[in-house]
Amino acid sequence: xxxxxxxxxxxxxxxxxxxxxxxxxxxxxxxxxxxxxxxxxxxxxxxxxxxxxxxxxxxxxxxxxxxxxxxxxxxxxxxxxxxxxxxxxxxxxxxxxxxxxxxxxxxxxxxxxxxxxxxxxxxxxxxxxxxxxxxxxxxxxxxxxxxxxxxxxxxxxxxxxxxxxxxxxxxxxxxxxxxxxxxxxxxxxxxxxxxxxxxxxxxxxxxxxxxxxxxxxxxxxxxxxxxxxxxxxxxxxxxxxxxxxxxxxxxxxxxxxxxxxxxxxxxxxxxxxxxxxxxxxxxxxxxxxxxxxxxxxxxxxxxxxxxxxxxxxxxxxxxxxxxxxxxxxxxxxxxxxxxxxxxxxxxxxxxxxxxxxxxxxxxxxxxxxxxxxxxxxxxx
Numbered sequence: 001x002x003x004x005x006x007x008x009x010x011x012x013x014x015x016x017x018x019x020x021x022x023x024x025x026x027x028x029x030x031x032x033x034x035x036x037x038x039x040x041x042x043x044x045x046x047x048x049x050x051x052x053x054x055x056x057x058x059x060x061x062x063x064x065x066x067x068x069x070x071x072x073x074x075x076x077x078x079x080x081x082x083x084x085x086x087x088x089x090x091x092x093x094x095x096x097x098x099x100x101x102x103x104x105x106x107x108x109x110x111x112x113x114x115x116x117x118x119x120x121x122x123x124x125x126x127x128x129x130x131x132x133x134x135x136x137x138x139x140x141x142x143x144x145x146x147x148x149x150x151x152x153x154x155x156x157x158x159x160x161x162x163x164x165x166x167x168x169x170x171x172x173x174x175x176x177x178x179x180x181x182x183x184x185x186x187x188x189x190x191x192x193x194x195x196x197x198x199x200x201x202x203x204x205x206x207x208x209x210x211x212x213x214x215x216x217x218x219x220x221x222x223x224x225x226x227x228x229x230x231x232x233x234x235x236x237x238x239x240x241x242x243x244x245x246x247x248x249x250x251x252x253x254x255x256x257x258x259x260x261x262x263x264x265x266x267x268x269x270x271x272x273x274x275x276x277x278x279x280x281x282x283x284x285x286x287x288x289x290x291x292x293x294x295x296x297x298x299x300x301x302x303x304x305x306x307x308x309x310x311x312x313x314x315x316x317x318x319x320x321x322x323x324x325x326x327x328x329x330x331x332x333x334x335x336x337x338x339x340x341x342x343x344x345x346x347x348x349x350x351x352x353x354x355x356x357x358x359x360x361x362x363x364x365x366x367x368x369x370x371x372x373x374x375x376x377x378x379x380x
Contacts, residue, residue, distance in 0.1 A: 032190045040099055040181040041188065045089040048190035050169075052087035054200075054232045054253050060105075062087060062175040064234060065249055072245045077236050084169035085209050086201075086220045086233025090191035091180065092162040096154040098124065099181030100139060100167075101147035105174030109141050113351050114172065114211040116141050122178075123168040123216040124150055125225070133166055133225045138214045162189060168216045171209030172237070198230040199223065199372065200253050202246065203261035206297070206364070207235030211351040217358045222365040227372060229256065240265045242274035244281065251285035257375055258282055258289055259368075263296035263339070264354070268314035275322035283331055290375045293319060295339030297364075300353040312339070335371060335380055342367050 032048055034041035046061055055066040065073065065081040073081070082105055100122055110116040117123075120141040125133045137151040157163060169175055182188050201207050201220055209218040216222075224231040232253065234246070240262040250258060260278065263271065279291055295316045302308045316339060323336055342364050343349040349360030356364055374380035 032188065034188070036184055039184050041184050041186070042099075042101070042179040042181045043091070043188055043190070044179050045091075045190075049193045050087050050089055051193040051230050052169075052198075052232055053193075054198075054234075054249075060174070060176070062169065062178075064232075066252075069245075069249055072248065073243070074239065074245070076239050077243075077246060080208070080236045080239060081234075082174040083172055083208070084175045085171045085215075085218065085235060086231055087169040087175075088224070089167040089169070089178070089180065090164065090193075091167075092164050092189040092191060093182050093187060094157055094160045094162045095182035095186035095188070096156055097152045097183055097186075098150045098154075098165070099148065100150045100179070101145075101181065102178040103176040104141070104144045104146070104170065105176055107144050109144070109173070111172065111210075113355065115213055117214045118209065118212045118217070119172040120146075120170045121214055122146075122150075122170065123214045123221075125166045125168070125216055127164040127166075133164075135216060136165075138216075160187070162187060164191065168214075168218075168221055171212060171215050171218055194230050196230055197254055197256035198232045199227070199257050199259065200232045200250065200255035201234060201259045201261065202240065202250055203235040203259070203294075204240035204264045205235065205237035206264060206355060207233065207240065207261055208237045209233075209235065210237060210355040211357060212361050213358050217361050219356075219361055219364045219368070222361060223368055223372065226365065226369055227376070229376075235261075238265060241270065242266065242278045244274075244277065247278050247281045251282055255286070255289055257372060258286075258291045259294065259372075260291065261294035263294070263312075263315045263319060266315060267311070268318040271315055271318035271322065275319055276325055279322070279326055279331065279334065288333065290333045290335060290380075292335040292337060292371065292375065293323060294337045294368075295319060295342075297339050297342040297356075300343065300347045300350040303347070335375060337367065337371055 032043045057066050059067040062084045109120045121139045123138045124136045126136045212218045220231040220233045299308045344363050351357045
């Protein structure tokens with residue numbers, strides 16, 4: 001057991017995998033115990049759990065792979081797994097002001113093609129009276145340690161009723177520590193991770209979140225809201241390559257659907273070599289879990305670059321061949337999504353010709369949503 005220490009500003013210091021503060025039971029929901037400072041009650045989400053974590057045994061609480069994976073996956077995959085992409089914190093409060101403070105893993109706050117709000121920001125949504133989760137605010141990090149009033153002056157609810165909030169964590173940075181603050185006495189109820197089986201996405205930088213302007217605009221963020229489902233984001237920038245070692249980790253997750261969207265990082269020869277073994281690996285471990293194979297998106301500049309068109313034709317053909325081999329071998333509950341319409345056809349949906357901008361993320365979700373609904377409803 002690690003000692004828990006506070007610095008002079010009340011920041012939590014110690015092992016990030018430690019459940020740092022106690023909880024008490026109130027029916028089926030744990031009531032988080034705050035630390036109060038200067039009129040703000042600070043709550044640590046580790047007390048009630050962060051949605052989007054696939055494993056409890058992680059080296060750092062906000063890691064995306066189990067600690068044992070460090071010895072099996074490639075170093076680049078392991079490093080990227082320290083990012084908190086896809087994770088969310090859910091809570092209820094009647095507070096009209098909401099604060100946040102968190103410490104980031106990396107000092108690099110932004111990338112040339114992706115702003116700090118998406119790379120390192122936290123993104124707050126609130127459920128409205130119609131039951132729709134709507135965007136409210138995003139943090140704008142300027143240093144590795146962030147403390148700010150996320151939002152102030154929110155309209156009070158009738159009778160002080162609590163609203164449901166969802167906080168999306170950084171896409172391309174890791175989180176060392178995180179606390180959510182509300183004015184003392186405002187009332188706060190944690191929302192533990194949902195018990196439904198998650199949608200598990202394995203992919204590339206696009207699935208990882210590049211280049212969403214903020215975390216809630218990632219593909220997994222949008223689909224999680226639309227389908228009202230937990231998601232686990234295992235997108236690894238530049239490193240979604242259908243590798244057995246990652247497949248071993250995927251197979252441990254009891255998913256509602258496995259989504260394999262790796263073609264942007266693979267040549268046709270790799271697809272022919274790895275697609276069938278990966279699907280067979282998942283099917284052996286999870287005989288009934290649906291598996292959705294997804295083609296590469298069309299580059300925004302493909303209309304004038306023959307080499308790009310050829311690369312995508314070949315990789316898509318290789319994936320279709322793999323699907324044919326798998327179905328011929330008797331594997332069932334396999335599904336397929338074409339890449340042709342993932343970004344639309346007007347060339348407006350990318351940041352750099354490859355990575356979706358926010359419009360591209362919405363179009364990706366638009367393409368994914370119907371087939372995922374059909375799979376989840378058993379009508380596909």
